[in-house]
Structure formats: structure tokens, C-alpha cells
Amino acid sequence: MFSKRLALVASAFVLGACGGGEKAPEAAPPAADAAAAPATAAPTATGTAMPITGKTIEVKMVMEGTAYKFDPANVTAKAGDGIKFIMVSGGPHNVAFEVAKIPADVKGQLDANFGTDRMAELASGLKMNPGESFTLSLGGIKPGAYEFHCTPHLAMNMKGMLTVTP
Numbered sequence: 001m002f003s004k005r006l007a008l009v010a011s012a013f014v015l016g017a018c019g020g021g022e023k024a025p026e027a028a029p030p031a032a033d034a035a036a037a038p039a040t041a042a043p044t045a046t047g048t049a050m051p052i053t054g055k056t057i058e059v060k061m062v063m064e065g066t067a068y069k070f071d072p073a074n075v076t077a078k079a080g081d082g083i084k085f086i087m088v089s090g091g092p093h094n095v096a097f098e099v100a101k102i103p104a105d106v107k108g109q110l111d112a113n114f115g116t117d118r119m120a121e122l123a124s125g126l127k128m129n130p131g132e133s134f135t136l137s138l139g140g141i142k143p144g145a146y147e148f149h150c151t152p153h154l155a156m157n158m159k160g161m162l163t164v165t166p
Ligand SMILES: [Cu+2]
Pocket: 061, 068, 090, 091, 092, 093, 094, 150, 151, 152, 153, 158
């Protein structure tokens, strides 16, 4: 089980490396992706989004002094809950999961649940103004611990951990 998952993750990483390596693009997709995809503005998730059926937990995206952070940074939720990420200060912020670290059997559904507010694989659009938000459904997401970060502030360590329980 573990070795099979590892192999899938490894192969996904190799595929991802063709698109330009570990660093996610800031805004525009790499030229190779644009050429391979149909003539749409953003890459399209292949799965079907599943709705929120439980509670919705709020996470603020803030700048405090010189620090950028998710508040809270550690979030525990059940499959079927939703996480509402709210832009408070220091934007633009977004929510992006580490593509290479998300198990293959979670990646498809998680990516689909970004819906239309998705600027890249497992990455939400940028939130510029206070009050703007992005709500991620955890419908159909298998239990596990999933790292996420803010793409513009990854180098400033704006990171969090989402733990999904059954
Ligand atoms: Cu940020």
C-alpha cells in the first residue's frame, strides 16, 4: 500500500517536473501547459466537485508585523466540512496545496473541489481585498494531513496544515 502510493506520488512528481519543477508559477501557466491544454484561460480540473455537507470553518489570511500567516494555521475538519479562507490583511493571498505531497487518491477530488476559483492545480485564485474569500469543500476528501501554503508568500513561510478526519 505504502510503496504503491509512493510510486504514484513519485510518478506524479516526475510528470510535474516537465512543467517547470517544484516552484509553482506565480500567475500564468508555463508555455508547455498552455500548448497542451484547450484554448481556455485557466487549466481545468478533471473531476466533479463535491459539495459541503457539514460545518464551515473560517481561517483568516493575515499580515502581522512582518509575518504572513493563516490563522489558525493548523485546521482539523471532517470530510464534508468546508474551509472558508478569508483575506484580512497583507494580500494578495491564496490557498495552494503541495502538488507533489498530496496522495494520488486524494489529488483528483481535492483539485475538483476548487471549482471555478482555481488558478492552477490545487491552487485557488488570489484574494486582493479585505473580505474576499475562498471556500474549499472537503466533500469526498479522504482522511489525512495535507500541507498548504499561500503562493505569493511561500518564501515568507505562510503555510498551514489541514487534517481531515473521517
Ligand atoms: Cu499570502
